[in-house]
Amino acid sequence: MTESQSPLRLVGQPAAPQIERLERPSYAVYDGPVSVGGKVFRAGTWFHGIKHSHGDEAGQPFDLWICAPLHVDAETINSDDSSVGRLLRFKYRRKEVEHVMPMEALAGKGEEVLKALMRQGLEIDYTHRRYVPAYIASHYGLERVLATTTRPGWHDASGAFVLPSRIIGSADVRYQDSGKGALLFTERGTLTGWQTELAHYCQGNPVLILSVCCALAGPLLAKVGVNGGGVHLVGDSSSGKSLAQAMAASVWGNPGVFAASWDMSKGGIEIEAASRNDTVLILDEIKRADPKRVQEMAYAIANGTGKGTMTREREGRPKLYWRVLALSSGERSLSEHAAISGNTAHAGAELRMVDVNAGTRTYRAFDNVHDMTGAVFHRRLTTAAYQHFGHVGPAFVERLVQEKDQEQVYHRFTEIRELFEASSPQAGRVADRFAIIGLAGELAITYGLLPWPVQTAAHACRQLFQKWLASVGDGNxxxxxxxxxxxxxxxxxxxxxxxxxxxxxxxxxxxxxxxxxxxxxxxxxxxxxxxxxxxxxxxxxxxxxxxxxxxxxxxxxxxxxxxxxxxxxxxxxxxxxxxxxxxxxxxxxxxx
Structure with missing residues (x-):
């Protein structure tokens, strides 16, 4: 039986919808069986063609099943570089999949399109695969137009917050990627589980409070006009720094995947920062960074602009951009690590990645282990961080989007900023960073996302800022x-x-x-x-x-x-x- 022949219909099975006639040549998408002139076409994307031979003016019709139902829903325009594409939609194991395809991928034989769709599970007839790019290219003049972006975080034109797996605040924007990157923003467990098994035990621990609030503060940078930068947890090995970073990573995703490492080039830092735009960049073990480049990398993280490069045609490639707060850790400070290579410490780099003591507190990085031993406390929270993650960050953004008076966020920042006294402009910029971290925590408390008393986050951040100020001074x-x-x-x-x-x-x-x-x-x-x-x-x-x-x-x-x-x-x-x-x-x- 060929693809176009009618299969047997079981008793009780609904009859296939009827179509009077087919336009040939043409493509058609059927989400279920369709009957045309006594023939039943199964669900899928079909090419209804007609073959003309010598002496046969009427031609012989033929029908090819080329892939599972594939819909071309809209034209897309990338907000980052104005490139045009198509929004494709299909199902894989009953789950709906959307894919933004750049039109340039149709150049040549369209193999890039086939790779991207097959990677995501679209069933394609291998023999007729060449028809899939042609089918997509046949859609032009689409009325629906959507914006896309290759960066997560705030989308300025729509006001939405874009994550690879979801869009918060608008239905008219999509995330566009190659599909090859790691899945950073994932979920497991529940928000309630995260609150009771992780956030609850942050109380009484300024370093843990700072870490969690640092992860929440990324979406606020653009709203209050504070530049990016970082906090560097300094302490001996096995002091609890890694737990603090794992708890911060659990705000947005799996700590084992979301957290990055200093062990990369400056270009790698740019890619990692851009892929976490408006969230948090977590970098463990500064000793793995290149001492000759570590200060340059700290500048790059804070400045938010990647290095310009050129194509073989000597045209400028689009730069990467980001806004993030970084949460770093190490047994040495940034300046101490840079000194290993003989480089003089730059004050600007130290201000962009400020040191926080996470090694000589009551229990090394902790102040309160909640009636447990330090080892049990560390193990219990580490386990919980890998069981409940990825919920509180998106929930926090949802509440920010729902804020009717967006100026209220800025007003609350100015109120909290008054708690951080600093005379010099340089110390003031660091105070801004600690204040916005405190603001994130206080907003999350107000939203019911953090089970802490009011002012817990602001007071913890102020305490750590004052210790930093006492160690370095308030001068230039x-x-x-x-x-x-x-x-x-x-x-x-x-x-x-x-x-x-x-x-x-x-x-x-x-x-x-x-x-x-x-x-x-x-x-x-x-x-x-x-x-x-x-x-x-x-x-x-x-x-x-x-x-x-x-x-x-x-x-x-x-x-x-x-x-x-x-x-x-x-x-x-x-x-x-x-x-x-x-x-x-x-x-x-x-x-x-």
């Missing part, structure tokens, strides 16, 4: 680094590269001279030459260094109208030096 971070670097240079080379300026002859034991010292009232003042001043503060220009020294009163002696003082040299001659008061360096460093 670059100034602090310059002063510290010069103080360290003196501590290392005070006797090996400096000698007494009042000596009659130069000290022959001093090699690679950095300058001299002058003793007054049993106190040394260090006389730096121009080259050594820049060497001591590697990474900063001389003018920037001198400006810092002037600001903090470190330059002890100068000639009128100059920044230096002229001295007679041992053995004859004279030159000018920058005279540094080391006490001023120590005072600034200790007060920071």
């Amino acid at each position: 971070a670059e100034d602090r680094q310059i002063l510290t670097a010069i103080a360290d240079f003196i501590a290392l080379h005070g006797d090996s590269r400096f000698s007494d300026i009042s000596a009659e002859l130069p000290n022959p034991n001093v090699r690679q001279r950095a300058g001299y010292y002058e003793i007054e009232d049993r106190k040394r003042f260090y006389l730096f030459n121009r080259a050594s001043l820049v060497e001591a503060s590697n990474g900063y220009g001389r003018e920037r260094i001198i400006r810092t020294l002037e600001t903090y009163g470190v330059l002890a002696k100068t000639d009128a109208g100059r920044r230096q003082k002229n001295y007679r040299l041992p053995g004859g001659g004279s030159t000018r030096f920058f005279v540094v008061d080391p006490d001023r360096l120590d005072t600034e460093r200790s007060s920071a």
Whole structure:
């Protein structure tokens, strides 16, 4: 029996719908059996053709089943690059599947289309597979037009929040991907299970509260105008940092899949950040990062813009963009890890990935283990994180979308931000980050998603921010680094590269001279030459260094109208030096 012949119909089986005639050649989609002129066509996508042979003007009709029912529902326009596509729909094991196909995939023989559809389960007649791209291409002038995006997160044009598996807030936008990426945003268990078995035990644990709220804060970045950045949990191995990150990952998906690693290139970081846009980027074990590139990667995460590249035709490829907060961990701080390669720590990188103590609290990373031992507490919550995940993040966004007064979110942010006192602009930016993390927690408490008392999240974030501020100071971070670097240079080379300026002859034991010292009232003042001043503060220009020294009163002696003082040299001659008061360096460093 051929595809077009009528199969036997069992008693009680409903008759197939009737169609009077077929247009040939044409494609048709039948969601169930259809009868045409006594022939029954089973469910599927059909090509009704007609073959003309020599001397046969009427031609011979033929019918080909090419695939399961495949609907072309709409034209799509990608909001990221304006490329055009088609929204395809079919069923796989009774589950409806949507696939956004870029029209460029139809170029050539259309093998990209076949791969994408077969990967997702569409049944295709292998012999007639060449008809599938042709069938899709036959749909043009579609009335329904949808927007698509290749990034998860907020879709500006529609106001929807896009996830690969669902769209929150609009029916007129779709997520478009290749289908080859990892399934990051997945669900398991229940929201109630997550609340009782995970969120409940965060209470009394500022590090866990911060981690969960950091994962929730991503959708708020665009709403309150706070830039991305990160929080870096610092503590010894097996201190509980990984549990904090697993709990954060469980907000959006499976912790074993959603969490990423520092062990990747800068390009890999860009891809991972973009795939988690407006959510959270979790990076474990900073020791696995390239020390030469780790600060550059921290800048990239916070700045939200990927590196520009070119095609073989020397045309610019679209850059990747993202807005995320990062939750990092490691046994070393960012600056300590960068120092392994000999790189000077950049204040900007440290501010973009701020350190949080997660190793020397009451129970290492924890403060309250809820009447359990540390090991039992850790094991119980780790197990729960892999049993209940992927619910609270989308639920949080659903409530944000339903907010009638979107300005109210910003007003609540300004209220919470007042709790985070900071004088300098740099500390203020870090305060913004802790405040928005606190805001996310307080909103989730208000929405009934976090089973904590009001102000729990804000107070925990404020506590950790104040500890960070006490450790680094509220001044300019670059100034602090310059002063510290010069103080360290003196501590290392005070006797090996400096000698007494009042000596009659130069000290022959001093090699690679950095300058001299002058003793007054049993106190040394260090006389730096121009080259050594820049060497001591590697990474900063001389003018920037001198400006810092002037600001903090470190330059002890100068000639009128100059920044230096002229001295007679041992053995004859004279030159000018920058005279540094080391006490001023120590005072600034200790007060920071």
